[in-house]
Amino acid sequence: MNEVKASMAGSVWKINIQQGESVKSGQDVVILESMKMEIPIPAEQDGTLKELKVSEGDFVNEGDVIAIIE
Template sequence: MEEVKAAMAGNVWKIVVNVGDEVEEDQDVAILESMKMEIPIPAEEGGTVKEIKVSEGDFVNEGDVIAILE
Protein backbone atom coordinates (compact mmCIF):
# COMPACT_ATOMS: atom_id res chain seq x y z
CA MET A 1 0.00 0.00 0.00
CA GLU A 2 1.28 3.45 -0.90
CA GLU A 3 -0.02 6.81 0.25
CA VAL A 4 0.26 9.57 -2.34
CA LYS A 5 0.89 12.75 -0.33
CA ALA A 6 0.78 16.46 -1.11
CA ALA A 7 4.23 17.89 -1.77
CA MET A 8 3.13 21.33 -0.56
CA ALA A 9 0.09 23.18 0.78
CA GLY A 10 -2.51 24.24 -1.76
CA ASN A 11 -5.95 23.67 -3.19
CA VAL A 12 -6.80 20.45 -5.03
CA TRP A 13 -7.37 21.83 -8.52
CA LYS A 14 -7.98 18.53 -10.30
CA ILE A 15 -8.03 14.81 -9.50
CA VAL A 16 -6.84 12.97 -12.60
CA VAL A 17 -7.51 9.36 -11.54
CA ASN A 18 -10.51 7.38 -10.35
CA VAL A 19 -10.85 4.55 -7.83
CA GLY A 20 -9.90 1.31 -9.60
CA ASP A 21 -7.52 2.97 -12.09
CA GLU A 22 -4.10 1.43 -12.64
CA VAL A 23 -1.32 4.02 -12.28
CA GLU A 24 2.36 3.77 -13.09
CA GLU A 25 5.30 5.17 -11.18
CA ASP A 26 5.54 8.96 -11.70
CA GLN A 27 2.01 9.17 -13.17
CA ASP A 28 0.09 12.22 -11.93
CA VAL A 29 -2.69 11.47 -9.45
CA ALA A 30 -3.81 15.04 -8.75
CA ILE A 31 -2.88 18.63 -9.50
CA LEU A 32 -2.66 21.23 -6.74
CA GLU A 33 -2.93 24.98 -7.21
CA SER A 34 -0.70 27.09 -5.03
CA MET A 35 0.34 30.71 -5.56
CA LYS A 36 -1.28 30.61 -9.05
CA MET A 37 0.94 27.68 -10.05
CA GLU A 38 -0.19 24.16 -10.93
CA ILE A 39 1.77 21.48 -9.06
CA PRO A 40 1.35 17.88 -10.25
CA ILE A 41 1.32 15.19 -7.54
CA PRO A 42 2.72 11.92 -8.97
CA ALA A 43 2.59 8.40 -7.58
CA GLU A 44 5.97 7.24 -6.26
CA GLU A 45 5.08 3.62 -7.13
CA GLY A 46 2.70 1.96 -9.54
CA GLY A 47 -0.51 0.32 -8.35
CA THR A 48 -4.29 0.43 -8.31
CA VAL A 49 -6.13 3.43 -6.85
CA LYS A 50 -7.92 2.05 -3.77
CA GLU A 51 -9.19 5.31 -2.28
CA ILE A 52 -9.17 9.04 -3.03
CA LYS A 53 -9.03 10.99 0.24
CA VAL A 54 -9.73 14.52 -1.08
CA SER A 55 -12.16 16.31 -3.38
CA GLU A 56 -11.51 18.97 -5.98
CA GLY A 57 -11.49 22.34 -4.24
CA ASP A 58 -10.24 20.97 -0.90
CA PHE A 59 -7.29 22.68 0.81
CA VAL A 60 -4.45 20.33 1.75
CA ASN A 61 -1.29 20.83 3.77
CA GLU A 62 2.11 19.42 2.90
CA GLY A 63 2.11 15.71 3.75
CA ASP A 64 -1.68 15.26 3.64
CA VAL A 65 -2.76 12.01 1.94
CA ILE A 66 -4.30 12.56 -1.49
CA ALA A 67 -4.88 8.92 -2.47
CA ILE A 68 -4.09 5.36 -1.45
CA LEU A 69 -2.73 2.81 -3.93
CA GLU A 70 -2.60 -0.96 -3.61
Protein backbone atom coordinates in the same frame (compact mmCIF):
# COMPACT_ATOMS: atom_id res chain seq x y z
CA MET B 1 0.25 -0.04 0.06
CA ASN B 2 1.62 3.39 -0.78
CA GLU B 3 0.30 6.75 0.38
CA VAL B 4 0.40 9.64 -2.08
CA LYS B 5 1.05 12.81 -0.06
CA ALA B 6 0.85 16.51 -0.85
CA SER B 7 4.29 18.02 -1.41
CA MET B 8 3.04 21.45 -0.39
CA ALA B 9 -0.11 23.22 0.82
CA GLY B 10 -2.67 24.12 -1.82
CA SER B 11 -6.06 23.45 -3.32
CA VAL B 12 -6.90 20.30 -5.28
CA TRP B 13 -7.34 21.75 -8.77
CA LYS B 14 -7.78 18.57 -10.83
CA ILE B 15 -8.08 14.84 -10.13
CA ASN B 16 -6.53 12.78 -12.93
CA ILE B 17 -7.18 9.23 -11.69
CA GLN B 18 -10.36 7.85 -10.16
CA GLN B 19 -10.73 5.16 -7.51
CA GLY B 20 -10.25 1.65 -8.97
CA GLU B 21 -8.16 2.80 -11.96
CA SER B 22 -4.64 1.56 -12.66
CA VAL B 23 -1.79 3.96 -12.09
CA LYS B 24 1.86 3.89 -13.19
CA SER B 25 4.81 5.19 -11.22
CA GLY B 26 5.34 8.85 -12.10
CA GLN B 27 1.77 9.34 -13.34
CA ASP B 28 0.10 12.44 -11.90
CA VAL B 29 -2.68 11.49 -9.49
CA VAL B 30 -3.82 15.06 -8.76
CA ILE B 31 -2.78 18.60 -9.60
CA LEU B 32 -2.63 21.10 -6.75
CA GLU B 33 -2.91 24.86 -7.22
CA SER B 34 -0.85 27.05 -4.94
CA MET B 35 0.07 30.70 -5.47
CA LYS B 36 -1.27 30.49 -9.05
CA MET B 37 1.11 27.60 -9.85
CA GLU B 38 0.05 24.08 -10.82
CA ILE B 39 1.86 21.39 -8.81
CA PRO B 40 1.51 17.80 -10.09
CA ILE B 41 1.48 15.07 -7.42
CA PRO B 42 2.70 11.81 -8.97
CA ALA B 43 2.31 8.21 -7.86
CA GLU B 44 5.52 6.65 -6.52
CA GLN B 45 4.66 3.09 -7.59
CA ASP B 46 2.55 1.12 -10.04
CA GLY B 47 -0.75 -0.20 -8.74
CA THR B 48 -4.45 0.49 -8.41
CA LEU B 49 -5.89 3.59 -6.82
CA LYS B 50 -7.59 2.06 -3.80
CA GLU B 51 -8.81 5.21 -2.09
CA LEU B 52 -8.99 8.86 -3.07
CA LYS B 53 -9.07 11.03 0.06
CA VAL B 54 -9.73 14.43 -1.55
CA SER B 55 -12.19 16.12 -3.89
CA GLU B 56 -11.59 18.93 -6.37
CA GLY B 57 -11.58 22.22 -4.47
CA ASP B 58 -10.38 20.71 -1.17
CA PHE B 59 -7.48 22.43 0.61
CA VAL B 60 -4.59 20.18 1.68
CA ASN B 61 -1.53 20.85 3.81
CA GLU B 62 1.98 19.62 3.09
CA GLY B 63 2.19 15.93 4.05
CA ASP B 64 -1.57 15.28 3.91
CA VAL B 65 -2.49 11.91 2.38
CA ILE B 66 -4.23 12.46 -0.95
CA ALA B 67 -4.64 8.87 -2.12
CA ILE B 68 -3.73 5.25 -1.36
CA ILE B 69 -2.31 2.96 -4.06
CA GLU B 70 -2.08 -0.81 -3.76
